[in-house]
Amino acid sequence: MRASTESDRDVESYVLSVVSIEDRDHEQAQGLLKKENAQSPSDARHVSISKWKWIRAVISTFILGCIIAPLLLFLLWKALDIRIWHDPISLQRSDDYILDPTWNFDAASTKRVFNWTISDEVANPDGVYRPMLLINKQFPGPLIEVNEGDTIVVNVHNKAKNATSIHWHGIFNKGSNWMDGTVGVTNCPIAPGSEFRYEFKVDGQAGTYWYHAHHGVQTSDGLLGPLIIHSKQEKSLQKIEYATDRVVMVQDYYHDLSDGLLLKYLEPDRENIEPVPDGALINGQNVRNCTSLPNRKCNAKNAALPIFNLEPDKNHRLRFINVGSFAQFQIQVDEHQFAITEVDGTDILPTYFHRLNINPAQRYSIVVNANNTDRDSYWIRARMVTHCFGEKNPELEPEVRAIINYQQPSTTSINSLPAPSQSTLPSSTDWPEVIELICLDLDTSSLKPVIPIAAPPKPDASFYIRTNFEIGAHRLSRGFFNTSSFQPQILYPTLHRLIDHLSPSSPSYNTTTITSLPTLNSPSLPNPQGPTTSIGINTIFTNSSTELFLQTPTISPASTIDLIFTNFDDGSHPLHLHGHKFFILGQGHAYPPPDILSPETVPHNPDVNSLLQNPLRRDTATIESYGWLHIRVILDNPGVWLLHCHISWHFEAGMGMVLGVGIEDIMRDIENADENKTHESSGWINMANNMKPMCTRKDADRGKRPDDSIWDDA
Structure with a gap:
């Protein structure tokens, strides 16, 4: 069946309004009759004649209504149908x-x-x-x-x-x-x-x-x-x-x-x-x-x-x-x-x-x-x-x-x-191969950029991310990156909260907390108190269970990180990183090779050096079902950037996280603007002042993803 439209609902509303009017008229008629009976006229014959005239009028009106009302509704529907289906675009x-x-x-x-x-x-x-x-x-x-x-x-x-x-x-x-x-x-x-x-x-x-x-x-x-x-x-x-x-x-x-x-x-x-x-x-x-x-x-x-x-x-x-x-x-x-x-x-x-x-x-x-x-x-x-x-x-x-x-x-x-x-119509011949049985990327290992750019030989940190769906409360299936299922705050975005948090007037200023994410090359990230000095997960203004926030300190020099995804799901996930391109270092089925998971203990693979000389750079790469993906990215673009599955249904179910890039640089920019008593030097402050009014407008969140609480009684 086709989806309901505003015009469909107009028709339904019209029919309901007709029914309610008829009911109200019936109730009013009953009230008038009771009022007439309350007057108790002395002429019983007059009452009887008046009563039968009224009954005949009601019956006649009802019969005419049965004939005319459907016709009117049909004509109205046709008029609406023309408007619904034949608007010129x-x-x-x-x-x-x-x-x-x-x-x-x-x-x-x-x-x-x-x-x-x-x-x-x-x-x-x-x-x-x-x-x-x-x-x-x-x-x-x-x-x-x-x-x-x-x-x-x-x-x-x-x-x-x-x-x-x-x-x-x-x-x-x-x-x-x-x-x-x-x-x-x-x-x-x-x-x-x-x-x-x-x-x-x-x-x-x-x-x-x-x-x-x-x-x-x-x-x-x-x-x-x-x-x-x-x-x-x-x-x-x-x-x-x-x-x-x-x-x-x-x-x-x-x-x-x-x-x-x-x-x-x-x-x-x-x-x-x-x-x-x-x-x-x-x-x-x-x-x-x-x-x-x-x-x-x-x-x-x-x-x-x-x-x-x-x-x-x-x-x-x-x-x-x-x-x-x-x-x-x-x-x-x-x-x-x-x-x-x-x-x-x-x-x-x-x-x-x-x-x-x-x-x-x-x-x-x-x-x-x-x-x-x-x-x-x-x-x-x-x-x-x-x-x-x-x-x-x-x-x-x-x-x-x-x-x-x-x-x-x-x-x-x-x-x-x-x-x-x-x-x-063409009579050309199809290529003979059978269509793929799994969803995966084209083999990109043979694709070489015209402008050669070598990937950094080693990352500053490597992070292991498990992608899968899990059944939770109310039998709801939700997408996860590790233990986080992404549910952004529509009317208080991550960037706005970051700016508020980094402002010297914030109670949490200078107490940014870094906690560890499962890492490979850096098994024990520090948890510094004070300005951000390491790569890790920020938990001070985000809830990692619903908004995983991985941050880097500065873009001078920029941090290089490896992301190794392992997919425990029977569906593929095209992963897109906003604001950056990344190097494709490997894709495959099953589990990542040992030299990726344990580079310090497994003998070096000489093929890696050749790959690092000029790997493909792109912004969207797919991890196949029960497969793995290895990317390396230079985080040199300050801001907050979404990393997510680009299957729209999967992202809405929670497959996303945020990379905060150059957090110290952003903090320093805000500090300088505050010390100078001017906001002219800080694009971040200008952004906050100019963009936040959008969040308070009527119906600003209309059309958002339904909250899981609607299934509390399911």
């Missing part, structure tokens, strides 16, 4: 994500301003109508295309019924931690009816990124889009010259609103049973067979498969982004190999594949040569790995396709092309 088409071929990579740095209105809409991207949360009534959201060194300004006006927030996935936000858009960590939500201005400079990075909601699971409701940063050296960093450049977003797709799906997922007795998608989209497009979905409001007349027109015998860059909430995709171009040339914003030496594994939030650029002229058109296939789903969905269509047309350049817009008929 702009669905993006594939050519909206072709990057500007005349783009000036050498343009002087500038400020690029975007004005967005977020609103509740209804759309049918694949034919099935559903409520959505959209930017400027567009799905997917508008393309942001900038140069490295530019300043991005996004003015957001939230006209939706729920609060919201935008996160800039993979963006460092150096010097502007408070623009990360992470609800409960760096920001409070943008309340309904209010506005917020995001402003940040993109420095020290280029490549393929994206933006999405970071409040609840609103990304799956449509709040997402691509963000492309061009480097002045882009043409030289990409080792294969290409004629066209475009974004290709793949996503799992649900026909119901995320809040209802999330509530069901979090309820008791739902261990490892994530909501299973109904289908998938490429650049917001697909075509469903409405006759196979009798319980859905569906009209696929204007739905279409995405079409990519590629000039023959030319190279073409396709920037794939998995913008979904749950599913891993395997992507292929029939009868074509392709070169992977970028991973999560890191340019790599061309490496050839014919199938691409891509997990939620990951990005891969591929370059495909349109040189197979045996046919005029080919399928791009994007298949979800359904073996990773915990239950069946009878409406699931696991594969979505796009069409590659070999076509000479023309001025004809793709939007003006007729929808392909069955006779014009």
Whole structure:
């Protein structure tokens, strides 16, 4: 059944109001009758005649009401139905994500301003109508295309019924931690009816990124889009010259609103049973067979498969982004190999594949040569790995396709092309291998960055983190990093509490407590009293059972840490670190090798030295089911940064923690501002003054994850 909308509830409210009015009229009629009887007229015949006239009037009114009321309700429903299902909105088409071929990579740095209105809409991207949360009534959201060194300004006006927030996935936000858009960590939500201005400079990075909601699971409701940063050296960093450049977003797709799906997922007795998608989209497009979905409001007349027109015998860059909430995709171009040339914003030496594994939030650029002229058109296939789903969905269509047309350049817009008929669909051949049975990353050991950067030979500290789900009170299944299940304070984010705690006026000032986390290279971290001097867990203003907070003292020099994840769960977890890229030092099945777990006692593995010379750098890596992941990260970006599973359902169930970077540096900045009796020198103080009013606005937490206490009586 389709999700309930505000308009559905309007209809229900109307019916209930009609019933209540009829009941009230009946009660009032009874009262009038009693009043008349109380007068006791002397003429009994007059009373009898009046009584029968009144009864006949009531019966006539009742009969007419039985005839007219349903008709009125039917007409009202049709009127509402038209309003619900046929509001005009702009669905993006594939050519909206072709990057500007005349783009000036050498343009002087500038400020690029975007004005967005977020609103509740209804759309049918694949034919099935559903409520959505959209930017400027567009799905997917508008393309942001900038140069490295530019300043991005996004003015957001939230006209939706729920609060919201935008996160800039993979963006460092150096010097502007408070623009990360992470609800409960760096920001409070943008309340309904209010506005917020995001402003940040993109420095020290280029490549393929994206933006999405970071409040609840609103990304799956449509709040997402691509963000492309061009480097002045882009043409030289990409080792294969290409004629066209475009974004290709793949996503799992649900026909119901995320809040209802999330509530069901979090309820008791739902261990490892994530909501299973109904289908998938490429650049917001697909075509469903409405006759196979009798319980859905569906009209696929204007739905279409995405079409990519590629000039023959030319190279073409396709920037794939998995913008979904749950599913891993395997992507292929029939009868074509392709070169992977970028991973999560890191340019790599061309490496050839014919199938691409891509997990939620990951990005891969591929370059495909349109040189197979045996046919005029080919399928791009994007298949979800359904073996990773915990239950069946009878409406699931696991594969979505796009069409590659070999076509000479023309001025004809793709939007003006007729929808392909069955006779014009590609007849290209699928690659023969069987689809994966487990969800895991592409083997990245062969992917080498174009700009070589060696990983530090040793970390300052190594931390072991166990990822798993556990059944707790009320039979609730929750995600854990070690013994912590993340539940951020929506209206008092971690960053705000940190600033308040580090202020000289705070009672806890200069008594920051560090406690130990299970470590490998540093088995006994000190517990200093006074300013932070070590790497460890802060417990003075966070509760580690619901907000694990790992902090480092300074960025001069920056701390290097190893994180070794071991997954005791039968599902995979694409892990994303905000504000940083990390080095991939190893991934695998079962338990981490002994030389990782006990580097001081196990003979040195000579292969490690070779790996450290130029490992892949990225911001999202997957730990497979019952597997392990080893990353090394230089924490050189001061602020508080979320580390979490990017399967939206898992994060909402608790799979997250916070890294506090350069805490001494932040404290020193605040101290200097206090001594100078001015806040001008402290961006952190300015942030606190400017951002905190957001947290007190009406309905600022509307749409948040339900609290576990609602199941106290379960």
